[in-house]
Amino acid sequence: MAGEARDGRIVVVGASLAGLRAAETLRDEGFTGSLTVVGDEPHPPYDRPPLSKQVLLDEAPADSTGLPVRRDPDAEWRLGVAATGLDPLARRVLLADGESLPYDRLLIATGTRARPWPDPAGAALDGVFTLRTREDATGLAARLAAGPGRVLVVGAGFTGSEIASACRKRGLQVTVAERGPDPLVGALGGTLSRLAALMHREHGVDLRCGVTVTALLGDGAGRFTGADLSDGTRVEADVCVVALGAVRNVEWLAESGLAAGPRGIACDAGCRAFTRYGIVTDDIFVAGDVSRFPHPLFGYQMLSLEHWGNAVAQAEVAAHNMVSPGPLRRPHLSLPVFWSTQFGLNIKSVGVPTYSDHIVIAQGSLEAGRLAMVYGYRGRVTAAVTVDMAKSVDYYRHLIETAAPFPPPPGAADRALTADIPLPSDVPDPKGLSHEPVVALTGHLPDRALMVVQPPG
Amino acid sequence: MAPGTLLARITDYASRPDPYPLYARARAAGPVLRQDDGSFLVGGYHEIAALLHDPRMSADERARTTPTPYEGSRDASFLRLDDPEHHRLRTLAMRPFGPPHSPHRVDAMRGEIARITEELLAGLPADRPVDIVDDFAYPLPVIVICRLLGVPREDEPRFRAWSDALVATADIRPGEDTTEVERAGDRAGAELRQYLLDLAERRRGRPADDMLSAFVNEPDPSLRLTSQELAVTAALLLIAGHETTVNLITNGVLTLLRGPEHLRRLSREPGLLPVAVEELLRYEPPVHLRERVPLVDIEVAGTTLPAGTSVMLALASGNRDSRRFPDPDRFDPGRADNEHLGFGSGIHLCYGAPLARIEAQTALGALLPRLRTARLVEDPPPYRQNAMLRGPRHLRVRL
Numbered sequence: 001m002a003g004e005a006r007d008g009r010i011v012v013v014g015a016s017l018a019g020l021r022a023a024e025t026l027r028d029e030g031f032t033g034s035l036t037v038v039g040d041e042p043h044p045p046y047d048r049p050p051l052s053k054q055v056l057l058d059e060a061p062a063d064s065t066g067l068p069v070r071r072d073p074d075a076e077w078r079l080g081v082a083a084t085g086l087d088p089l090a091r092r093v094l095l096a097d098g099e100s101l102p103y104d105r106l107l108i109a110t111g112t113r114a115r116p117w118p119d120p121a122g123a124a125l126d127g128v129f130t131l132r133t134r135e136d137a138t139g140l141a142a143r144l145a146a147g148p149g150r151v152l153v154v155g156a157g158f159t160g161s162e163i164a165s166a167c168r169k170r171g172l173q174v175t176v177a178e179r180g181p182d183p184l185v186g187a188l189g190g191t192l193s194r195l196a197a198l199m200h201r202e203h204g205v206d207l208r209c210g211v212t213v214t215a216l217l218g219d220g221a222g223r224f225t226g227a228d229l230s231d232g233t234r235v236e237a238d239v240c241v242v243a244l245g246a247v248r249n250v251e252w253l254a255e256s257g258l259a260a261g262p263r264g265i266a267c268d269a270g271c272r273a274f275t276r277y278g279i280v281t282d283d284i285f286v287a288g289d290v291s292r293f294p295h296p297l298f299g300y301q302m303l304s305l306e307h308w309g310n311a312v313a314q315a316e317v318a319a320h321n322m323v324s325p326g327p328l329r330r331p332h333l334s335l336p337v338f339w340s341t342q343f344g345l346n347i348k349s350v351g352v353p354t355y356s357d358h359i360v361i362a363q364g365s366l367e368a369g370r371l372a373m374v375y376g377y378r379g380r381v382t383a384a385v386t387v388d389m390a391k392s393v394d395y396y397r398h399l400i401e402t403a404a405p406f407p408p409p410p411g412a413a414d415r416a417l418t419a420d421i422p423l424p425s426d427v428p429d430p431k432g433l434s435h436e437p438v439v440a441l442t443g444h445l446p447d448r449a450l451m452v453v454q455p456p457g
Numbered sequence: 458m459a460p461g462t463l464l465a466r467i468t469d470y471a472s473r474p475d476p477y478p479l480y481a482r483a484r485a486a487g488p489v490l491r492q493d494d495g496s497f498l499v500g501g502y503h504e505i506a507a508l509l510h511d512p513r514m515s516a517d518e519r520a521r522t523t524p525t526p527y528e529g530s531r532d533a534s535f536l537r538l539d540d541p542e543h544h545r546l547r548t549l550a551m552r553p554f555g556p557p558h559s560p561h562r563v564d565a566m567r568g569e570i571a572r573i574t575e576e577l578l579a580g581l582p583a584d585r586p587v588d589i590v591d592d593f594a595y596p597l598p599v600i601v602i603c604r605l606l607g608v609p610r611e612d613e614p615r616f617r618a619w620s621d622a623l624v625a626t627a628d629i630r631p632g633e634d635t636t637e638v639e640r641a642g643d644r645a646g647a648e649l650r651q652y653l654l655d656l657a658e659r660r661r662g663r664p665a666d667d668m669l670s671a672f673v674n675e676p677d678p679s680l681r682l683t684s685q686e687l688a689v690t691a692a693l694l695l696i697a698g699h700e701t702t703v704n705l706i707t708n709g710v711l712t713l714l715r716g717p718e719h720l721r722r723l724s725r726e727p728g729l730l731p732v733a734v735e736e737l738l739r740y741e742p743p744v745h746l747r748e749r750v751p752l753v754d755i756e757v758a759g760t761t762l763p764a765g766t767s768v769m770l771a772l773a774s775g776n777r778d779s780r781r782f783p784d785p786d787r788f789d790p791g792r793a794d795n796e797h798l799g800f801g802s803g804i805h806l807c808y809g810a811p812l813a814r815i816e817a818q819t820a821l822g823a824l825l826p827r828l829r830t831a832r833l834v835e836d837p838p839p840y841r842q843n844a845m846l847r848g849p850r851h852l853r854v855r856l
Contacts, residue, residue: 363540368541370541370544372512391804391806392510392512392804394507395507395512409753410753411513411751411753411764412513412540413517413540413752414512414544
């Protein structure tokens with residue numbers, strides 16, 4: 001079995017972070033067979049976090065964020081061609097150029113794309129951007145460098161907030177429109193989102209919360225000129241960045257029979273994809289943003305994560321399991337961790353803040369703009385977020401991993417006065433947000449109606 | 458051997474050449490061991506790392522409630538303060554040194570460090586065995602930290618005496634009366650701080666390209682250190698800036714001379730040098746022990762560390778923990794997974810690490826060609842008294 005698993009044909013669909021790390025790990029783990037990596041973008045794998053930070057600040061060009069290759073995965077790269085379908089019975093991946101690739105084992109790592117502005121006419125206006133790809137970042141950076149009179153950012157999640165921060169750092173006027181009550185509220189809950197709102201305003205952002213953008217406006221020449229808001233006001237701007245979260249790239253799997261839907265592709269803890277009947281496959285694996293998987297620390301709810309660290313860790317587990325016999329397979333149990341830099345603050349999150357009912361500020365304070373906030377669910381610690389206190393994260397990670405009691409025990413020298421007074425975590429229903437949260441508990445519900453397919457004849 | 462005396466055995470001067478078997482016993486009997494004097498010794502990697510990241514552990518010796526032989530009234534540097542005060546002082550001290558405000562300060566010194574290294578090598582004695590410590594590994598970081606801070610090099614003998622007295626107070630000698638050592642340290646500290654204050658005062662309004670100038674000429678009042686803070690911080694940087702790197706370089710030379718195959722490999726693959734320096738920081742770190750004090754009772758690996766007791770974290774022991782590093786007693790200059798404790802971890806992670814790395818890489822890289830035919834005059838070499846900052850006092854080598 002071990003020898004057999006290390007040979008044959010493996011196809012990886014998705015040539016970004018998860019796809020690359022999986023390909024490298026497959027070779028590290030002794031896979032000697034043929035390896036093909038398919039990517040719809042024309043570029044070799046590149047890193048996305050700098051696109052909304054350094055690239056928008058002109059500190060780095062967008063084409064400089066190529067991912068370092070830890071080892072040559074000795075793969076055939078099929079770049080610039082999208083996968084359009086999957087025939088799991090014949091074990092073939094169908095490509096946009098009409099070809100099809102046979103596989104013995106398949107890894108799906110197709111990730112997400114930016115959610116576009118829903119009205120195609122508005123989305124097509126010159127000056128309206130989303131930010132996901134290298135081209136998006138290049139175009140937006142050039143437009144920001146040209147010195148627009150005002151930038152409108154739609155959505156105050158992490159990407160929207162980072163874009164607003166970059167605009168202010170460049171001295172540009174910026175308006176942020178968010179449907180929820182405060183920025184980042186979907187990811188961090190009410191208390192920290194108030195600090196986030198303060199940061200926006202202190203840095204000169206024209207922050208409008210509790211409003212939606214009802215229309216993007218253009219002039220006769222198709223150039224973006226502004227937007228109408230639900231409160232009846234109008235924002236005049238030359239550039240609009242639509243930051244409404246991500247859409248999972250699953251459409252190509254519509255006829256595949258896999259449990260693939262808007263929340264991603266369901267898989268088990270070993271990264272093996274489920275069929276729409278909830279039956280686990282043994283030759284199709286999933287990793288990265290496009291997956292959703294059960295996590296024991298969060299009630300075995302299915303988690304979908306758009307985190308850099310998750311893409312790496314899950315890709316490594318998936319690759320290991322693809323070439324390992326059953327008893328040697330490993331579960332993907334790593335704790336969600338992500339970070340963001342905005343308005344000069346470093347925000348780091350560990351665990352799932354939305355899986356909470358109460359919070360305490362365990363160290364520091366909102367006033368100091370430096371703190372550690374701990375999230376609890378039914379008396380145990382489930383998440384922590386630090387602001388400019390990243391070195392404390394390891395301690396709280398340990399509390400989460402060991403299901404330590406909430407509120408956490410006292411004793412830190414910089415413990416906040418309020419550390420023993422739990423407050424409601426105030427996590428809103430995602431439906432009230434402009435954007436999708438980057439961590440989503442997707443529950444046990446299947447994404448599509450269960451229907452038994454009758455074989456023909 | 459009773460595990461309750463391990464710390465005393467480790468700090469005993471007779472153990473200085475090779476404390477590693479004692480660390481191995483501490484890990485086997487521990488990883489958290491109560492000592493006969495009531496303090497605790499922690500030798501396991503994961504336990505040390507967890508405690509270094511634990512906000513309930515204090516670096517402030519005033520948090521100690523157990524009796525100490527000497528109750529001094531020293532002004533603490535950020536090395537021995539907790540947040541939020543530690544954070545404020547460290548952040549202000551970082552402004553002229555590292556990112557985000559001075560991201561290129563240390564890196565821009567590479568050329569100068571290389572030049573100083575070459576000058577020292579050119580001046581090595583030809584008529585007697587070279588003492589790697591006195592002739593090379595000590596002067597290099599001293600010249601560099603003087604340059605960086607803005608201290609005239611000709612004053613080096615003065616602050617060497619102060620530094621020796623201060624470093625002695627940072628040592629631990631369980632069971633010994635250290636009152637005299639502490640008093641001498643207090644006097645030296647006061648003199649050194651006054652000396653640095655006078656120097657800084659001369660830079661006020663006449664800034665040069667050094668950190669003392671940056672400290673006194675900071676235009677934003679909210680970002681200015683008080684005189685006392687400036688003196689304490691500058692003294693810390695001056696001393697920590699050379700007392701450790703000298704051991705790193707010397708331990709590096711010793712390790713390479715003991716393993717000629719590593720010398721050959723590094724000569725073949727000079728690109729490996731940065732990785733090899735990390736391995737050195739794991740295998741023979743300059744800082745062996747750090748003290749912390751629990752602010753509340755903390756349970757670690759089934760043992761309760763009572764609030765207020767002295768807890769000695771054996772960083773050098775954690776670095777040799779087989780639960781973390783495969784084959785930990787082997788020096789492997791190509792070791793990839795090497796998250797060592799050589800610079801500590803957590804909020805007190807070594808401030809000067811970027812500088813120490815460049816100094817060690819430059820110094821060892823420049824020495825390599827000469828070491829290929831060199832041999833040790835004595836092995837083990839004579840060691841310094843200090844068990845916490847461990848390194849040879851002399852390392853005589855025939856080049």
